[in-house]
Amino acid sequence: MRNCAPVRLLVEKPRQGIMVASEIALGIETIDAQHEELVDLFNRFAHAIENDAPLGDVEAIVQRAIACANAHFEAEEELIARTNYPHAEDHKFQHRHMRLEFTTLAGDALAAKGHDPVTLEDLADMRAILMEHITGPDRQLAEHLKAAGVK
Numbered sequence: 001m002r003n004c005a006p007v008r009l010l011v012e013k014p015r016q017g018i019m020v021a022s023e024i025a026l027g028i029e030t031i032d033a034q035h036e037e038l039v040d041l042f043n044r045f046a047h048a049i050e051n052d053a054p055l056g057d058v059e060a061i062v063q064r065a066i067a068c069a070n071a072h073f074e075a076e077e078e079l080i081a082r083t084n085y086p087h088a089e090d091h092k093f094q095h096r097h098m099r100l101e102f103t104t105l106a107g108d109a110l111a112a113k114g115h116d117p118v119t120l121e122d123l124a125d126m127r128a129i130l131m132e133h134i135t136g137p138d139r140q141l142a143e144h145l146k147a148a149g150v151k
């Protein structure tokens with residue numbers, strides 16, 4: 001992914017509220033790799049917030065997550081344009097909406113204390129938004145891409 005080189009996966013046991021990359025595989029290699037990277041960054045972010053990691057560390061994860069998310073949305077939107085996806089506008093709208101939601105929620109989570117109930121709610125909301133997009137619109141897009149010969 002442009003501006004988003006792979007990083008070592010966090011080695012830890014999946015816990016409640018943590019996403020597991022294998023659960024979200026859609027069968028398109030580049031998209032799956034990018035989703036795994038985003039899930040890994042979300043898990044790192046949640047772990048850092050919950051463990052009151054130093055602010056600089058959490059901010060670095062957020063910056064990287066934003067760069068990866070932007071690169072990923074661009075990559076999907078290139079495939080959408082290249083294959084004349086019929087739900088192009090809806091899908092792009094959802095990406096714009098997620099950018100806003102994530103920026104707001106990440107800002108809120110950074111501003112609050114790690115074990116603040118609001119922070120935990122923000123993390124749960126971010127997780128739900130990401131999972132709903134991947135298992136809904138992205139799965140639908142992946143089926144279209146496979147039919148168009150994208151691997």
Ligand SMILES: [Fe+2]
Pocket residue numbers: 031035072076134138
């Ligand atoms: Fe995606």
Ligand SMILES: [Fe+2]
Pocket residue numbers: 076091095133137138
């Ligand atoms: Fe998407």
